[in-house]
Amino acid sequence: MTALAIEGLGLTVGAGAVPLLDGVGVRVGAGETVGLVGESGSGKSLTARSALGMLPRGARATGRVTVAGTDVLAAGRRELRELRRTRVSMVFQDPRAAVNPVRRVGDYLTEGLRARGVPARAATERALDLLAQVGLRDPRGALRRYPHEFSGGMLQRVVIAGALATEPALLLADEPTTALDVTTQAEVVGLLKELQKAHGTGMLFVTHDLDLAAAICDRVYVMYAGRIVEEAPGAALFGAPAHPYTRALLEASPSVRGERAAVKAVRGRPRSLAEAPGGCAFRDRCPLAGDDCARAVPGTRRHGASLAACLRAGEEPR
Structure with missing residues (x-):
């Protein structure tokens, strides 16, 4: 059984149809833990809240969001209330x-x-x-x-x-450990996993902590500027990232394992979908970007265990 299926989700707001999400696809199976990672403003929380039908006022959505067999975007107010009460729950950051x-x-x-x-x-x-x-x-x-x-x-x-x-069939955990000290974080994450396993609940785990996502998630989606740019099994994603953005995030994260390595900041600043450049949204920050990256939004291609939306998936900077 699929706890959550988001297919081709697009979201715009305002009279000018300002884009927030574009073609987002996320799947969570029963009893599965799926991570959603990326910088602030990438659309992680908005994607998670779409499973509750909690969209911005005046937003226009396209695509499909299904929770335990219920079409969320087509549901009326009474059906949404029943869904939130019985089939899906959310653990917030604070x-x-x-x-x-x-x-x-x-x-x-x-x-x-x-x-x-x-x-x-x-x-x-x-x-x-x-x-x-x-x-x-x-x-x-x-x-x-x-x-x-x-x-x-x-x-x-x-x-x-x-x-x-x-x-519930689906548990949405939106940065549930950010406001806690390190010791308590470990206890809460262990508790979530234990209870999830006991109840067979699917969990979408939204986090900035890449090491945590790698440790607890069966699969991980990486978001940038309102789009999914990479999907892979947790261990494979962080062992061999295919997308330059995923690699940049890992290089910007300090590690306590192995030899000490310099932390490299991701150059530039995060972009929203509305202000991202044409073509690949990450190209103005990417060390591998070429002229072809500006022509169109790259489609998803397989590289090893990953699915990456990049023309140069798996390549190393020269």
């Missing part, structure tokens, strides 16, 4: 922005269950079980507490419990 600060944690965790007709006692028992699964020592006491009484790491565990309460 847990304090994801919960109501004046409601107790117990209310937050049981709301979705009660809306599905689960009796109050059964919903409470389910919430207690989830809090125990995410590692809170006093689940019953946690139900009576308010969000401000938790540390950032503990509150993120509560948010994860809430996201899994209805056993």
Whole structure:
């Protein structure tokens, strides 16, 4: 079963039809962890939110977004509400922005269950079980507490419990560890993987951390300027990147493994799709770019284990 299928997703906004996404394709299978990486502004969060139907006001979308068999772009308001309540959940970067600060944690965790007709006692028992699964020592006491009484790491565990309460087919994790310290990051990522495996949930993991994506993701998509530029299995992508942009991102990331190597900044600045040059959007920052890169958006081609949208996939800078 496919938890998420995004096919040819294009998105424009405003009277001038300003482009935000172009031809985006992402697939997440049941029980699979898929990474989505790239610089800020590349369209990662917008792609993830499309699975919830959470598009910018006035946006016009083309293509197809399917979550557990539901066509999200064609769904009405009532169908979207039911989808968000039962089939897809999201863990946001900042847990304090994801919960109501004046409601107790117990209310937050049981709301979705009660809306599905689960009796109050059964919903409470389910919430207690989830809090125990995410590692809170006093689940019953946690139900009576308010969000401000938790540390950032503990509150993120509560948010994860809430996201899994209805056993969704798809879990969207949008930079879920960025606001946490390194030790807590490792605990939260391990918890997500453990619970995902237990529930058979497909997960789209949005992150800036390339090493983390390589470690936990079955497959990884690399985004730049509103387009997917490379797709490959996690280990293969970071062991032998095919696209110059992926290689540049890896060279700009410090490593604690092997010999010490200089960190190289990616030259230039990130581009949105609206301001990207014609042809390959990365060509004004790419050391391999030639005149042919300006003629058209490059199609996807296979290079080793990767699918890369580049005319010179796999080539090394001279």
